[in-house]
Amino acid sequence: MKRSFLLTIAIVLSLVAVTGTLAYFTDQIQADGIVASGNLSILQHEYEYVKDANGAPTGALQPYTQGQVIYPGSDIDKIVTVENNGKNVAYVRTFVAVPAYYAADGTSTNWITLKRNDSASEWVWADQPIPNVKIDGITYDVYYATNTNQLSPKETTQPCMLGYHVDEQVDYNGTNYTIKLSDGSEVALTSDRELMILVTSEASQAIVFENAEEALNVSYGGEPAVDRNPWQTVVVVKNNSELAKALEDASYDAHIGLKDGSYTLPAELPNGIRVMALGLNVEVTLQNSLYAYDFELDGVTVTNKMVFSGHGSFQEVTFKQGWEVTQLNGDVQFDSCVYDTALVDAGAYTVTQTNNTKTDGTPVI
Incomplete structure (x- = not known):
């Protein structure tokens, strides 16, 4: 396996973060069957640092660049926040689906490692991801974090994640990108979809619920699981x-x-x-x-x-x-x-x- 990469032969991975939001509305259904849902709405924002001429971050932020070139062993900025742009206080939760590859013993390998914002105490990440989630035929591990604060209208959360690290084990065999699994075997990444991470956020209104966990779980029909995640339907x-x-x-x-x-x-x-x-x-x-x-x-x-x-x-x-x-x-x-x-x-x-x-x-x- 090649352990060093010159610029001319560096592995190039095209990463797309498919974003979006879900909102659970408890407004009464009107006579015409339309749910009056305008009182609860969220926006998910994704940013990266502006770089100077030498590639060093300046401290200023700009929207995250979709489809950018990334390299094995590199660290990529991806700063994710959620804004309440509705009219009611809300609870929010963010999901990140990362392509997963499973060895014969059931151990999964991800080609990126998330960089969580551990300094933001308002976000609580689940101890383990939801394993083996199938989304359009691709297997993912789905990581998720719940924001414990009530998010007021026009308020934005602290970032739940700051970026990701690309695994050094990603390689190119002349035909496909490959990644080495925990048992030493290699798998080929044969689809562009295997080079995508998916990020989305969900919200529920905060009133009548004691905490964020209860509000979101009740609103969406249970705790996050293989059969209860934003991409299920x-x-x-x-x-x-x-x-x-x-x-x-x-x-x-x-x-x-x-x-x-x-x-x-x-x-x-x-x-x-x-x-x-x-x-x-x-x-x-x-x-x-x-x-x-x-x-x-x-x-x-x-x-x-x-x-x-x-x-x-x-x-x-x-x-x-x-x-x-x-x-x-x-x-x-x-x-x-x-x-x-x-x-x-x-x-x-x-x-x-x-x-x-x-x-x-x-x-x-």
Whole structure:
């Protein structure tokens, strides 16, 4: 096995952090069947340190770079926080799914080691990860941390994690990336999905519960487990036919993951769904307008101008031809998005923009 790596032959791993949020709403269902869920909402933020010309951190933060080049033995910044951008006090929990490879004796090996923020006492990490979780055919160990504080509206947690360390045992055999397991055997990482970590956060309202553990466990149907995790019900699609079927079958709180490729969304979507990228190259084309209620769109590139009417959030979305929000049916949030033009029509609700940039990298003012 090669133990030293020159720049020209260094192993290059493409890492994507597929992010998102879940929120448990206890508001009463209205007569029209729409859950009045606007009072509870969270945003997950991911940052890295700005580096100087010599590659040293400056202390300033910038949004985390998706798909960056990383090397065996390197330490990567990935600073994860959760913001309460709703109207009620909330409890939050963050999950990190890391690809896992199991030896014959059942011992797992991860190709990265998380760097937890041990100085943040408000975060309590589970003693052991949830083992052997299957997400779209890939095996993961799922680590999770619960924030014990009640998070007030507009408040942001301390970081739960600061980054990760890439295992020195990762290698390249001329065809595939490989990693050595605990028993000395090697496995090949044959899919880009095996080079992805998945990060998401969930929230429940804090009232009526004695503590965060009780609130989140009761709200989501039990303690985190193989059959109780944020990716349990994600429907993964790889083309427009599968997307159309997933939308047809979608119920409230459905989660649809898009593999790399191009997709078309209809003009009206089911209430309460989340559509998210499961890759670095996911393009979405919209109809002339898009209506959705309690909708989330994460991590995709929108190829045409979006005219949106409804209520929802857009996180880490690139709008190639900008967007317009009209006929508000609830608050709309744009976070860590990229666009050059935007227009907000008058309405009774609020459009909030945070951490957004133009295509040239300058902040949106």
